[in-house]
Amino acid sequence: xxxxxxxxxxxxxxxxxxxxxxxxxxxxxxxxxxxxxxxxxxxxxxxxxxxxxxxxxxxxxxxxxxxxxxxxxxxxxxxxxxxxxxxxxxxxxxxxxxxxxxxxxxxxxxxxxxxxxxxxxxxxxxxxxxxxxxxxxxxxxxxxxxxxxxxxxxxxxxxxxxxxxxxxxxxxxxxxxxxxxxxxxxxxxxxxxxxxxxxxxxxxxxxxxxxxxxxxxxxxxxxxxxxxxxxxxxxxxxxxxxxxxxxxx
Numbered sequence: 001x002x003x004x005x006x007x008x009x010x011x012x013x014x015x016x017x018x019x020x021x022x023x024x025x026x027x028x029x030x031x032x033x034x035x036x037x038x039x040x041x042x043x044x045x046x047x048x049x050x051x052x053x054x055x056x057x058x059x060x061x062x063x064x065x066x067x068x069x070x071x072x073x074x075x076x077x078x079x080x081x082x083x084x085x086x087x088x089x090x091x092x093x094x095x096x097x098x099x100x101x102x103x104x105x106x107x108x109x110x111x112x113x114x115x116x117x118x119x120x121x122x123x124x125x126x127x128x129x130x131x132x133x134x135x136x137x138x139x140x141x142x143x144x145x146x147x148x149x150x151x152x153x154x155x156x157x158x159x160x161x162x163x164x165x166x167x168x169x170x171x172x173x174x175x176x177x178x179x180x181x182x183x184x185x186x187x188x189x190x191x192x193x194x195x196x197x198x199x200x201x202x203x204x205x206x207x208x209x210x211x212x213x214x215x216x217x218x219x220x221x222x223x224x225x226x227x228x229x230x231x232x233x234x235x236x237x238x239x240x241x242x243x244x245x246x247x248x249x
Contacts, residue, residue, distance in 0.1 A: 189224050196220055 200217045 186228060189228050192224060193221060 196217050
């Protein structure tokens with residue numbers, strides 16, 4: 001895009017205001033009289049003014065062309081930026097869409113796995129014992145004296161179970177003795193609690209020391225109860241662990 005050079009009528013009239021009609025005619029129809037030199041001087045001034053005007057317009061045109069070039073470059077840059085921005089927005093939308101699709105697929109896959117998990121567990125629980133038994137029978141069948149080996153294995157297992165049962169009974173007897181001891185301690189604790197209650201009742205009659213005695217007795221009762229409760233819990237835990245161990249074996 002360029003700016004064409006134009007000289008307006010107003011500029012021409014402005015430049016011709018100082019030139020009379022006779023001077024213009026003489027300029028157009030030159031004669032050889034003495035005043036021709038003056039007219040030539042006036043026409044030179046007009047031509048110089050036209051040249052100056054044209055020069056200024058050329059400079060203005062150059063400036064405008066430069067501005068147009070800069071504006072065009074800016075517009076192209078902004079156009080590319082907008083295009084890149086739109087492409088980025090579209091890419092983000094596609095990425096968000098892909099993420100959503102992947103999340104949905106993962107959810108469907110997780111639901112499928114959860115639905116199949118009970119069947120897999122059932123298959124494992126049903127197949128593993130059978131496979132183990134088949135493998136054991138295969139191993140036994142490979143031995144030269146299979147029946148004798150089986151009898152020896154069963155005898156060893158019976159012996160091991162008898163040892164575990166003996167240990168369990170011994171533990172039960174020990175725990176029974178410990179329980180009897182704990183019961184005796186509970187009886188003794190109840191007796192002490194009764195004595196403390198009697199002391200508390202006696203202390204209630206004394207208004208000056210009732211609060212201190214009550215606090216002391218409560219602390220003693222709390223300590224006794226906590227000790228007995230801790231002993232009972234340890235005893236029950238021990239019995240439970242032994243029972244679980246024997247049952248597991």
